[in-house]
Amino acid sequence: MKNEIVLEGVAVSPGIAIGKVFRYNKEDFWIEERTISEDEVKDEVERFLAAVNQIRDEIKETQERLKFKLGKEEARILDAHRMMLEDQVVIDETVVRIREERKNAAFAFFRTLRKVVKALKPLEDNYLKEKLADVRDIGRRVFFRLYGKEHPTLRDLQSPVVVVSHALSPFDVTHMRRENVLGFVTDIGGRTSHVAIIARAMEIPAVVGLETASSQVSPDDMLIVDGNRGIVYVNPDEAILQQYQQEERKLLQREETLKALRGLPAVTQDGKRVDISANIELPEEVDKALAHGAQGIGLFRTEFLYLLGGTPPSEDEQFEIYNEIAQKTAPYPTIIRTLDLGGDKLPGFAPPVPEANPFLGWRAIRVSLALKDLFKVQLRAVLRASVGGNVQLMFPMISGLEELVEAKEVLKEVKEELRQKQIPFDEQIKVGAMIEVPAAVMVAEHLAGEVDFFSIGTNDLIQYAVAADRGNEKIAYLFEPLHPGVLRLIKLTIDAGHRRGIWVGMCGEMSADPLATIPLLGFGLDEFSMSPVVLPQIKNIIRSVTLKEAQVIAEQILQMKSAREIREFLQGKVDERLCDISVPPSRRRSQL
């Protein structure tokens, strides 16, 4: 009987994997120190620079493969490798060592990197630990190249195994076959590390940050990877094994139930139908959204496009992404929100004076209207993508009529430019406004006359309405979606939209709050857009009530004076009516 060990780490990708260990060790090797003759210097420098160039190409190629395998954004996890490899200071220092100290290239590079490694090594910080692994990875690649050796990969896996390693780099998984990997277990890493991103994108259960796992398992060990709880069992006893096999079956069953629900409409018992759509950030999330039963993308955030590279994304880059999402989502709608960032975050723009109140500052539509060229690039990309699917456009942070009119004016100009160039787009493209500024709520009826729909952004609406920064923990208790004032703002918005004949949706986190679903339905909300994972649960609630009941409940809570009273009342209603729906006592509210 082998020793049973239980290891606890960080759960980064859900699911359960049961299988045999594959220890993925990256062999270490000796870097010899050699003094070279003056004649060799030139060649040695060239050899080093050539190796760097080859690795750079390798990174590019790997990025292409990852793009294909995981998606464009996931491929960017190699950007850090690229920056490190191209670090001019490191390259210069290595060249100096070759030239002046007359050392062989591998040793010169090793010495240069060792300084960085030494500085990072004693740290407990998870992020830097991972960067350290990246530095080593880069070093190893260059060394292998200099010695003319082949770098090991996971491509040779023949049967399904659980991969256990100290760290995993994006290179390691590029050639891997998905069906041969049951789970990932690593010593280092956290929720945002490479392996976590890759595992989630490929839906491979993973536990990381186990510290010593790679040295505690042997090749023949049996492992259970519990990617939900962050636990790894090495050689589990029969009882635990059975328990997990059962859980694995249950998960499969739940997936089936979810699938069954996927095709069903979000319709109340008395036949009122609403739209349920998903908030996403990456094109790869579309599949997941649809698999969870989304009937469209209610919010595609475009910020990430602007935060990653050194320059704002080009029209073609944006078009490619918008088009991909629109095509995948069609015939359902894809609502693309224009840039919703602080202007200071934009690459390539001189930083303005630091703002004391960034949330009340130069951001979102205000930036777009100030930087019209940048805005137009995005609008052109959205319009071009509108041919490929049901694309709709949404402007964030509208505070009054003038802004909306001005944004529409720019849109008109862009449309005209496209017409002149005979570039096709959907002439009837629907345009909406996000309602997240309290003053906009008060003039919602005027705004409704200008757009085809509203989408309520509750995260900002709440923080502006109660004057509490949602990121400040001291006052987090004030950030309360069920505040009677907030509920009234929402109702006013819905009523104003309906009076002018447009639909009103919600893409803030409140639409994913099971306690809020019934009142929102009662207020007449037409669309609920949320993170894909919570979608089935909200759909379930909608399908379990009648619109009439919801309206009565909505009416009742509007008579109540405090959020606490409302919360208790709704909790009671949910408890008494929805036996199989669990509402967590206090939902974590992260940023939208």
Added chain:
Amino acid sequence: MFEKTVTIKNQLGLHARPAALLVKTAERFKSTIFLIRDDLEVNAKSIMGVMMLAAEMGSQFTIRAEGEDEKQAVEAIICVIEDKFYEE
């Protein structure tokens, strides 16, 4: 030469994306830019250097730039830092 001393305000220190963001910001300027803390002096245009500084991180360091756009460079980097970087 132009220099200023700053205090890191974000919880993560100079890690993660901030280090890359800082380097990318520095690269936009012609001046040579150094980040200095105690006896460690690193080139702000070097990701490895900034990572080493991150490893040494306390709360304060000096940004020193020299060149035609030295003042803008220092201010830009301060901006990146004082905005508490961009934390998810």
